Amino acid sequence: MDAIELTRDLVAIPSHDSEAAVGDYIEDWLRDHTDAEVRRDDAGTDEDRGGNVFARKGSGEVTLALVGHHDVVPPDESQLTESGEYVIEERDGRIYGRGTADMKGALAAAMVAVREAEPACELVFASFVGEEVGGVGARYAIENGFAPDYAVVTEGSTGYSGPQTTDVAVAHKGRRGSTITASGEAAHASETEEGENAIYRATDAVDIVRDLEFPSTDVLGHSMCGSVAVTEIDGGSAMNVLPERCELTVDERTVPGERAPLSRVEEVTGVEWTVDQDLPPMACGDEAFADAVLDAADGAQDDTPEHVVKPHATDAGWLSEAGTDCVICGIAEPGEAHTATESASLAVIECCERVYRTLAASFAG
Incomplete structure (x- = not known):
């Protein structure tokens, strides 16, 4: 055979x-x-x-x-x-x-x-x-x-x-998939001062992700460059309610020895970052x-x-x-x-x- x-x-x-x-x-x-x-x-x-x-x-x-x-x-x-x-x-x-x-x-x-x-x-x-x-x-x-x-x-x-x-x-390249979770406080949309908008906090985190430098390295003379991208967003419960929660997914393509500093998103109040998958x-x-x-x-x-x-x-x-x-x-x-x-x-x-x-x-x- x-x-x-x-x-x-x-x-x-x-x-x-x-x-x-x-x-x-x-x-x-x-x-x-x-x-x-x-x-x-x-x-x-x-x-x-x-x-x-x-x-x-x-x-x-x-x-x-x-x-x-x-x-x-x-x-x-x-x-x-x-x-x-x-x-x-x-x-x-x-x-x-x-x-x-x-x-x-x-x-x-x-x-x-x-x-x-x-x-x-x-x-x-x-x-x-x-x-x-x-x-x-x-x-x-x-x-x-x-x-x-x-x-x-x-x-x-x-x-x-x-x-x-x-x-x-x-x-x-490897792949690190992660979730950014923004927490806020719900309120009626007509009284914005009474709550904290989780979507706004999430978009502040997106701004940080967007400004990150992509990691790069060389392997046996070949250049490799990673990438980071926000790929999904989920938040809000109704048109007239300030959202108390918003989640983002992030796809990162990693290179040997390097990771993008995604933990920086936690500098935003109410934002947490968790790694869901990390393929080396x-x-x-x-x-x-x-x-x-x-x-x-x-x-x-x-x-x-x-x-x-x-x-x-x-x-x-x-x-x-x-x-x-x-x-x-x-x-x-x-x-x-x-x-x-x-x-x-x-x-x-x-x-x-x-x-x-x-x-x-x-x-x-």
Whole structure:
């Protein structure tokens, strides 16, 4: 079975409500088709996620991990049959269906690479649960001792420097989502002096957010700039009542080592700021490793790949935060993941299998 056939099998197993069944398939396939030591943990089992899947083979002074995830976001109606199965189509050199790009195509490529590789190091395959809901599996694995020296996270890196070119991302932004809550005192709108307008306090906080400088940094010669934006507002109860409460949501894209000083909004009377989600950014700190992955990518395709940066968070952020040097190299192109027309290039699936296999055979730290 090659990586394309395996992609078809993985995509055919629904994994948006529960990824346990596809996790079973991955575990069984690795046991049946590789000489790796295979195990399963208990990540997300209380939510019927079925646990992360790991495979390990080879030995050496360093550990190289090929990391993916086997959960997907809910499919569009057009991606489901009447009986609830996933629709899979192939045309014009691409495979279409929920999870093809994010990220079962790359997962299949990594599984075949584990089967075929004769690693120069200790090679680990890891497929996590719950990536789409905040890194459930990655965080569980890290908390329970998963600490490879190096990792290739197989999220999308194709199409950044050129169409169909599989690049190597050396950094990505994180995301911090937060809430600004302004409290006031309700009063009749005809007697404004009797109350405190929570919306006015909220807009004072918005002025502070608007004037914040965006954090920036450099990673291996690549500039990264974060952003901060107020994205939602909710306040007021009636046209003739001064509002006693107003809430704002803030989307912040973070860069390694930096955060915008959003706590300044609490300088406004009656305003509180709370962090709801903080997905960490990623930065590769080992240029030699980044170059080794780029060399493998260069040898696996006719185009010339480049080091690039990604705009959004992945499980690489959790691994990087825990001390693993990471890069991202995978099949998904910008704009493919989570869409009703999600697809992956068959040629790029094969390319990524070559990248992973070549890197495992050549990288010894």
